[in-house]
Amino acid sequence: MKTAEQEKITQAQETCRIPKQLALFERASKVIPGGIYGHIAPLMSIPGVFPYYTDRAKGCHYWDVDGNEYIDYMCAFGPMVLGYHHPKVDEAAMKQAALADCTNHPGPVMVELAEYMVDMVSSADWVLLVKNGNDATSYATKVARAHTGRKKIVLCQGHYHGVAAWCTGPCHAGIVPEDHTNIIRIPWNDLDAFRKVVAENKGQIAGFMATPYHHPTFIDQVMPSEGYWKGIRETCDKEGIVLMVDDVRSGFRLNQRGSDAHFGFKADLICFGKAMGNCYPISACAGREEFRIAASKVFHTGSYWFAAVAMAASLACLKEMRDGGVVEKMNRMGKMLGDGLKDAARSHGLEVIITGPPAIPYMRFANETDLFRMQFFCAEVVKRGSFLHPHHNWFMCAAHEEADIRQTLGHADDAFKAVKEKFGS
């Protein structure tokens, strides 16, 4: 006979929507630190509701290992921009794969991709192709130091540039204070703070790196203030500071020429990743003519960086993005989603705040200080078949159609109703 505790477990398993995935996760926890690590770790999601393992994906939909289907608003946390299994991208990748991928030398497609990016991207006179976004941001800091002969790098508080020690917060395990000897952090959107550190570190600052707008986790996104980037650009020019834009998360979702173009300025060095390859592993640092010599002096390489398949995929992705009105569509769909969510919330007597670009929205409840409402809301939406994250910005893609948004708004309507019932306001 079962004990009360065993009965509870059996009941939980019966009502669980992800039993196969929990079994997989239990196996994983024995052979992988934390079971699933990094930005997709379970502690970053809603335990027992959020899926853990993907079975298959197509367009803006995917299915978890337990057969649950989702309309995807995280898009692999950014890399998916045209839809999973986009025919043109996959065809280009497969065509290249049939020839060669990672060999002793790059494929000719490296030249074609670099030429295409130089033509397409506002601040690109040259481009260096890498794997991780963090490979690009780390490279940029080296180029800035090589170019200026200076050491210090200014970053904005709460901006994420990857997991390399130089850009990881001091609170994280394994990071030591000396990792940040030459790093100065200032508040986002604070031109005076920048001018102050520049004055205090006259002739010592190699570069300033920031994301084109502020996209933290857990809190609202903040667009650049009027005149912010113009002021940064002017100060950098005046003081010989290299202006580096980390466009890894936002690149090609605000503007196909890069997010600096979107905000009306030119970066010296600009880093891309995610959207540039529609899920194929590729990132890049592009830069202006002035920095070409320093860029070619820095030794930067990796075992898989010259692999041709991801480059072929990226070239096809960028071509589609340029020709297909992709940025416009993502922002239109994002606006439809955002407006719809606000309306749906209002119809239940609730208010939600949505910040950031329509293609990369962040939502929270107006009256909330913790994330309980948002977690509950996302759980209810996820159960119904749309994947929304409670504390990370979402990503739109060009495969989202009005029918998808309408379906998600239906899920959201039910979820807002449940929030109202549970929380009262």
Next chain:
Amino acid sequence: MKTAEQEKITQAQETCRIPKQLALFERASKVIPGGIYGHIAPLMSIPGVFPYYTDRAKGCHYWDVDGNEYIDYMCAFGPMVLGYHHPKVDEAAMKQAALADCTNHPGPVMVELAEYMVDMVSSADWVLLVKNGNDATSYATKVARAHTGRKKIVLCQGHYHGVAAWCTGPCHAGIVPEDHTNIIRIPWNDLDAFRKVVAENKGQIAGFMATPYHHPTFIDQVMPSEGYWKGIRETCDKEGIVLMVDDVRSGFRLNQRGSDAHFGFKADLICFGKAMGNCYPISACAGREEFRIAASKVFHTGSYWFAAVAMAASLACLKEMRDGGVVEKMNRMGKMLGDGLKDAARSHGLEVIITGPPAIPYMRFANETDLFRMQFFCAEVVKRGSFLHPHHNWFMCAAHEEADIRQTLGHADDAFKAVKEKFGS
């Protein structure tokens, strides 16, 4: 009418074996810093002879863009271990690709791969999967610091662990002295030197990282002295120092259980890459039980790290490696090549020195202090259809057959003859 100079250029173009690739490189040099960067940069090869761009590859053969065919002894600088387009690996990758690659979550294959590695690799009680080899080595240093609460990392002079600033030599552009505040470099194979820095930095050293044997560029490889690793292991145990082995280059070519197993000791943390995925982009840090908690505390993530295709490829690659006598074959073929090269040299009155494991050999001329003979020799071999590198270790793969080696030894015989004629000895 042509000037003498123009005539010379025309003549050079006519006799050039890589005209299409030089034209591509000229285009590249306008849009990519240095045209081709990193470890495959032209300055790392023999200009005008070495191919620049791969058209296609199959087994241990590949063809450059000008249609020249090569038997490959660089194997993509390591990642190719079973042969390009290995049917089992590609089939596993394609099967996974048809389902999903990079999505919001890993695929179930992440669990299977981690379980397989824990079972196969001597020092693996857990494994964390990443992209670049350098992602793994950087992670290992963080785990060591998180585990010990100490800051300093001891490395060996001339050991390559990637391009992150902490492990890049101070002579490189963009590297500042503060990048190495907590790094101590000691000579390879010098147990006394290690014991000395440990005594001088009592209680301050988080970890020691080294490659399992010394595989520098430009000079001979050096295997560990008798008792070296045993002594390192004992000192680390006594002083609570984390022993990290960077097996990215050598992993799975010396021993399918890891190179620490090959040399009769156990690493605390061991990093793999290259051979583990047969050219698909994947690397890993594996570790022992004791370090699991620290390993799970370190925040380490990347946009493409959970992509399922490379994991499926890696699982198929490791299975093939374990079942197929792959390590034995690579070393047997490497020995046949090495013995044959020595004999061929001797038959022309020359002497070559070959160091390192047979599957990862490094060759030089015994009487040479510069690399002129070696460069000339490799150029002559490359022209005849075998790809050998003049100053980097070579890599054998399981697709090398005796017929390939015999063909290459024929190329080498001609090349040694040419060396003898040109240099006299």
